[in-house]
Amino acid sequence: MSSIKLYYYPASGPARIALMAARLVGVPLQIEIVDLMKREQFSEAYLKINPQHCVPTLDDDGFILSESRAIACYLADKYGTDDSIYPKDIKKRAIVNQRMYFDCSTLLVKMRAICHPIIFNIENEIKENLRDDFNASLSVLDKYLENNEWVAGEHVTIADTTIFASMSGIFAAGWDLSYFPNIQRWLKNCSNLPGYEEIKEGAKIYGDLVKKNLKQ
Numbered sequence: 001m002s003s004i005k006l007y008y009y010p011a012s013g014p015a016r017i018a019l020m021a022a023r024l025v026g027v028p029l030q031i032e033i034v035d036l037m038k039r040e041q042f043s044e045a046y047l048k049i050n051p052q053h054c055v056p057t058l059d060d061d062g063f064i065l066s067e068s069r070a071i072a073c074y075l076a077d078k079y080g081t082d083d084s085i086y087p088k089d090i091k092k093r094a095i096v097n098q099r100m101y102f103d104c105s106t107l108l109v110k111m112r113a114i115c116h117p118i119i120f121n122i123e124n125e126i127k128e129n130l131r132d133d134f135n136a137s138l139s140v141l142d143k144y145l146e147n148n149e150w151v152a153g154e155h156v157t158i159a160d161t162t163i164f165a166s167m168s169g170i171f172a173a174g175w176d177l178s179y180f181p182n183i184q185r186w187l188k189n190c191s192n193l194p195g196y197e198e199i200k201e202g203a204k205i206y207g208d209l210v211k212k213n214l215k216q
């Protein structure tokens with residue numbers, strides 16, 4: 001059995017980011033479920049490895065790492081055999097990093113601003129300004145994909161698995177992508193990526209939570 005453990009919860013987008021990156025890199029993992037609904041992230045043992053009490057966390061033979069995108073980079077650097085997944089070339093790598101930062105500082109922030117109040121039953125409809133804000137960011141993603149098959153160029157990278165996994169929950173909720181033809185094409189490509197089937201159920205759980213509380 002592998003000595004690389006990933007502490008994981010399927011409905012968590014960041015956890016899905018780490019899992020999909022591992023599948024793209026092709027490194028075997030031992031999955032340890034941390035049930036957030038049972039608040040297992042607050043157990044004494046888990047807090048010792050991740051004081052931020054969140055998933056994912058990686059334990060690579062005693063080397064502990066949290067933050068989904070940092071985990072993705074680490075796995076690609078340490079175990080990747082295909083340089084194109086996370087290029088060593090400084091400029092190519094900078095573009096991959098830029099896409100991942102765009103995800104965590106913009107896309108994800110705007111997606112959560114919509115989904116979290118709905119999931120936690122504070123809102124039951126999507127405010128127009130939040131919808132416009134998120135769509136404005138999606139149009140940036142669509143632009144990145146205009147002349148490229150993948151988000152950082154002609155090769156699939158950990159930026160694709162990151163953005164795909166990060167957005168998979170709101171896409172599973174049925175977000176209208178009709179204005180974003182390049183994203184639609186990219187999503188079809190993503191459906192052939194390793195790990196896609198494995199994270200589908202978790203994305204659906206998240207999407208269903210959003211849909212359940214939305215006023216019809």
Ligand SMILES: N[C@@H](CCC(=O)N[C@@H](CS)C(=O)NCC(=O)O)C(=O)O
Nearest residue numbers: 012013014041053054055056067068
């Ligand atoms: N920036 C972190 C965020 C991780 C995160 O927000 N995880 C959430 C689930 S989506 C979590 O575990 N929350 C439980 C808690 O904070 O107690 C990452 O990308 O890894």
